[in-house]
Amino acid sequence: MRQGGILMLLGVTAVNFASAFFQASSGFGYALIAMAIMPQFLPMRDCSAISAVTVVVIGLQMSLTLRKHLKLRIVLLPILCCMLTINVGLYILMHFDEFTLRLILAGLLFLVTGIFFYCRKRQIVIPNRWYSAAIAGLVTGLSTGMFNIVGPFLLIYYMNVCEDTLTMKASLEFSFLLAGLYSMIMHISYGNIRLELLPALTCSAVAAIMAGIIGLRVYQKINKDKIALMAYILLPIMAVSLIVNG
Numbered sequence: 729m730r731q732g733g734i735l736m737l738l739g740v741t742a743v744n745f746a747s748a749f750f751q752a753s754s755g756f757g758y759a760l761i762a763m764a765i766m767p768q769f770l771p772m773r774d775c776s777a778i779s780a781v782t783v784v785v786i787g788l789q790m791s792l793t794l795r796k797h798l799k800l801r802i803v804l805l806p807i808l809c810c811m812l813t814i815n816v817g818l819y820i821l822m823h824f825d826e827f828t829l830r831l832i833l834a835g836l837l838f839l840v841t842g843i844f845f846y847c848r849k850r851q852i853v854i855p856n857r858w859y860s861a862a863i864a865g866l867v868t869g870l871s872t873g874m875f876n877i878v879g880p881f882l883l884i885y886y887m888n889v890c891e892d893t894l895t896m897k898a899s900l901e902f903s904f905l906l907a908g909l910y911s912m913i914m915h916i917s918y919g920n921i922r923l924e925l926l927p928a929l930t931c932s933a934v935a936a937i938m939a940g941i942i943g944l945r946v947y948q949k950i951n952k953d954k955i956a957l958m959a960y961i962l963l964p965i966m967a968v969s970l971i972v973n974g
Contacts, residue, residue, distance in 0.1 A: 733927075739769055740778065741931040748786055748936035752943025755897045756879035758786060758904075758936075763875045764837060764967070772829045774928075776821055777920040779876040780912040782932045787905025789940045794898035802889060803899045805858060806882055807906050809865025810872060814907065817873020818914050833875055834967035840880045841964050847884065854888035861885060868907065873914075878907045 743765045751758035759779050766775040791798070821829065854860050864885035871877040882903050883896075890896035915921045921929070 737927055737931050740928045741935045744782055744932040745935035745939045748939035749943045752940045753946050756883045759877040772826055773920050777915045778928055778932050780915045781929050782936050783876050783908030784912050785933045785936045787901055787908050790901035791905050797894040797898040798902055803903050805861040806865035807903055809862045810869040810907050811910055813866050813869030814873040814910055817870045821874045834971050837967035854885055856889045872907045872911050876911055878904050
């Protein structure tokens with residue numbers, strides 16, 4: 729393998745390990761971080777395909793670990809609504825040019841950051857109603873189809889309807905798994921997941937599993953508010969980098 733290919737694999741492995749560790753230790757954030765960094769050295773479609781497979785690995789690992797805390801009635805409606813719009817997101821991914829996709833992703837990063845700080849400042853409570861679940865699911869489907877970003881909008885919903893943090897994390901991770909599976913199948917049908925990506929896919933999956941094992945051990949010890957604050961401060965910087973380097 730050429731030196732450039734080795735460096736690319738090292739970069740993909742490092743990014744996915746760090747992103748998966750953040751996901752495991754805080755409950756969210758894998759695709760936000762991975763999809764903000766990987767496009768710096770890979771095409772957006774390849775990044776989306778790699779993260780789709782990694783999302784499934786993370787979701788399966790976490791769902792099995794937290795299965796006792798999962799309540800299907802909480803996740804059913806958001807996930808069904810998510811499935812309705814994933815194809816729309818994939819259509820945008822396949823038919824828009826690279827720079828436009830970067831602009832959309834940057835805009836999404838800014839939006840998520842704004843929502844986080846607004847809710848944090850106003851202490852907003854999302855009502856536990858069917859329309860809240862539907863809206864969270866529909867918007868998540870769009871972001872999942874384009875960039876495999878499952879967490880942010882569902883996190884806001886689950887934070888307000890789940891009784892404890894482990895139920896919230898189990899709901900989020902199971903949603904991660906189902907949305908990721910659907911997205912991965914669609915990526916395969918579109919031809920985005922192909923043989924030449926196998927080394928990157930393998931490295932990402934292994935890195936995610938290792939990060940998940942370590943991250944779960946610190947999940948209940950770590951200060952999630954400080955980690956979330958740090959991440960959401962970094963997201964706008966990553967968004968600007970996506971545009972500048974586009």
